[in-house]
Amino acid sequence: EAGVAQSPRYKIIEKRQSVAFWCNPISGHATLYWYQQILGQGPKLLIQFQNNGVVDDSQLPKDRFSAERLKGVDSTLKIQPAKLEDSAVYLCASSSGTGDDGELFFGEGSRLTVL
Amino acid sequence: DQQVKQNSPSLSVQEGRISILNCDYTNSMFDYFLWYKKYPAEGPTFLISISSIKDKNEDGRFTVFLNKSAKHLSLHIVPSQPGDSAVYFCAASAGGGSQGNLIFGKGTKLSVKP
Numbered sequence: 001e002a003g004v005a006q007s008p009r010y011k012i013i014e015k016r017q018s019v020a021f022w023c024n025p026i027s028g029h030a031t032l033y034w035y036q037q038i039l040g041q042g043p044k045l046l047i048q049f050q051n052n053g054v055v056d057d058s059q060l061p062k063d064r065f066s067a068e069r070l071k072g073v074d075s076t077l078k079i080q081p082a083k084l085e086d087s088a089v090y091l092c093a094s095s096s097g098t099g100d101d102g103e104l105f106f107g108e109g110s111r112l113t114v115l
Numbered sequence: 116d117q118q119v120k121q122n123s124p125s126l127s128v129q130e131g132r133i134s135i136l137n138c139d140y141t142n143s144m145f146d147y148f149l150w151y152k153k154y155p156a157e158g159p160t161f162l163i164s165i166s167s168i169k170d171k172n173e174d175g176r177f178t179v180f181l182n183k184s185a186k187h188l189s190l191h192i193v194p195s196q197p198g199d200s201a202v203y204f205c206a207a208s209a210g211g212g213s214q215g216n217l218i219f220g221k222g223t224k225l226s227v228k229p
Binding site: 004040041042043044045048056091093103104105106107108109 | 218222
């Protein structure tokens with residue numbers, strides 16, 4: 001079974017530039033998450049999708065971050081304009097949404113450095 | 116304010132001995148707890164979980180204990196192996212398993228020495 005795919009793995013940009021990250025979840029997984037992990041911290045949820053609808057985006061800085069999952073499969077996370085404090089690893093995760101095991105499957109992450 | 120706390124940033128253990136990783140939480144609404152393991156340059160991978168209706172869950176060398184009155188859980192690894200060296204994240208959710216937003220601790224870096 002293929003895992004969660006993310007790209008690019010690494011991205012370096014200057015502040016005020018824009019960047020986009022792509023995620024392809026595990027086939028059949030209805031729920032997709034974007035997490036931000038700052039160095040030395042645990043992952044923090046930015047947004048959760050159920051199919052193509054947003055379940056929770058309460059911690060997404062909406063003035064600069066946006067995310068979409070138009071067809072209920074792939075998702076993109078965009079940052080525009082980027083700030084220095086956005087330097088982090090952006091993790092995409094998916095789950096089947098069934099049962100109560102709570103297991104999220106994470107991708108390898110996209111590491112963003114903002115200079 | 117951190118709702119899930121892992122107060123030990125690092126832990127070093129000899130191969131074959133027991134590793135005990137601790138986690139405290141503040142939100143009494145949390146009803147599901149998970150441990151994730153992360154190697155460098157990889158995403159976190161699920162290790163073991165426990166529902167608040169239980170006080171222990173075991174899977175091979177890994178056991179998670181939950182003390183609800185103390186709002187504390189721990190992960191025991193017995194025996195520890197060098198391949199267990201990784202960062203371990205404690206996570207919690209409210210509202211039941213995969214339905215809830217996972218709140219992660221900052222992680223504990225485990226080093227198992229041969």
